[in-house]
C-alpha cells in the first residue's frame with residue numbers, strides 16, 4: 001500500500017492528564033495523608049453518586065475489585081461462575097483465585113456481550129454467580145441476566161471495567177447488579193494510574209469489601225485497647241492511595257466530556273465506515289448508551305484478499321496503534337490445560353476474535369488523528385479488496 005504522510009504513533013487508548021489533575025495530586029503529596037486518607041472516601045462518594053449507587057469501595061486495581069467481589073460473594077472450591085470468553089483474562093482469573101471454575105457462555109454476535117440464552121445452557125447445580133462484562137463500553141443484557149439470577153438464586157457481579165458512565169434502559173451502570181466493578185487503568189474512562197472500585201446496593205457486601213481490602217482486619221473490641229484488632233477472614237492489601245484518589249476526583253470533573261468525545265469519535269467512525277461493506281462497525285442496542293472504551297471493527301474476511309494479520313500489520317506500519325481484544329479466554333493455554341477447554345467450544349467468540357481489530361479511540365485524539373485513521377483504514381481495505 002502506498003503510504004500516507006505518516007503521523008506520529010496513535011495508540012488505541014491513552015489517558016488525559018491536565019494541570020488540574022497534577023495540582024490535585026501535588027496538594028495531597030504535600031499533606032500528611034499518603035496512603036489511606038480523606039480523598040479515598042471523597043472519591044468513593046463521587047463515583048457512587050455519579051452512578052446512582054449506594055455504596056462504593058475503592059481498591060488498587062480493577063482486578064483487585066473483581067477479586068474482592070468474588071471473595072465476598074462467597075465464591076469458593078467447587079463453585080461455578082458463568083462468564084464471557086471475550087474479556088481480559090483477569091475476569092476469569094479471579095474466579096480461579098477464589099477456588100471456583102469459570103464456565104464460559106458464548107457471546108451475542110452483535111453486542112459481543114454474554115448471551116443470556118447461552119447462560120441458561122450452562123447453568124448447573126454448582127453455579128453460584130454470573131459475571132457479565134460490558135464489553136467495550138456496551139452494557140450486557142442486564143435485565144435478562146438478573147432475571148436468570150433471581151430465578152436460580154445467583155449473585156451477579158458485573159465487570160464494568162469498560163463501562164463507567166454507560167446506561168442500560170436509561171439507568172447508569174453501577175446499581176444494576178449485586179456488585180459492579182470499575183477499573184481506572186490509564187486507557188479507561190478516568191484514571192488513577194492503577195485503581196478500581198466496587199459499587200453495590202448491599203450493606204453486607206459493602207462492609208465485607210472494606211474488610212477484605214485491608215487484610216480482613218476487624219476492630220470491634222474497643223475495650224481491649226486502641227491497638228487491638230482481629231482477623232476473622234483472610235483479606236489482602238488491596239488499598240488505593242490518597243493521591244491516586246485525588247487524581248480520580250479531578251478526573252471525575254471531566255468524565256462527561258470524556259464520554260461525549262468518545263461518542264463523537266465513534267459516530268464519525270460509524271459514518272465513515274458505513275459505506276464499506278467489508279467492515280462491520282459496533283452496534284448500540286436500542287436502550288443502550290455505550291461509552292466506547294474501545295472501538296472494535298470486524299472484517300468480513302470472505303470479501304478480502306488478505307488475512308486480518310496483514311491488514312493489522314499494514315495499519316501498524318502507518319503508525320496506527322491498532323490492537324486485538326481479546327484472544328477468547330478459553331483458548332489461553334492455562335484454561336485449556338486446567339479446565340479442558342478447546343478450540344471450537346465457543347464458535348461466536350472465536351469467529352469474532354478472528355475478524356476483530358481495535359481502532360484508536362480516546363478523548364485526546366484530535367479530529368486530524370481521527371481522519372487519518374479513517375483514511376488509512378479505507379486505503380488498506382481497498383488495497384486488499
Ligand SMILES: Cc1ncc(COP(=O)(O)O)c(C=O)c1O
Pocket residue numbers: 061062063064066087088090091133159161162183184185194195196
Ligand atoms: C474487562 C476487564 N476487566 C477487568 C480488567 C482489570 O482491570 P485492571 O487493569 O484495572 O486490573 C480489565 C483491564 O483491562 C478489563 O478490560
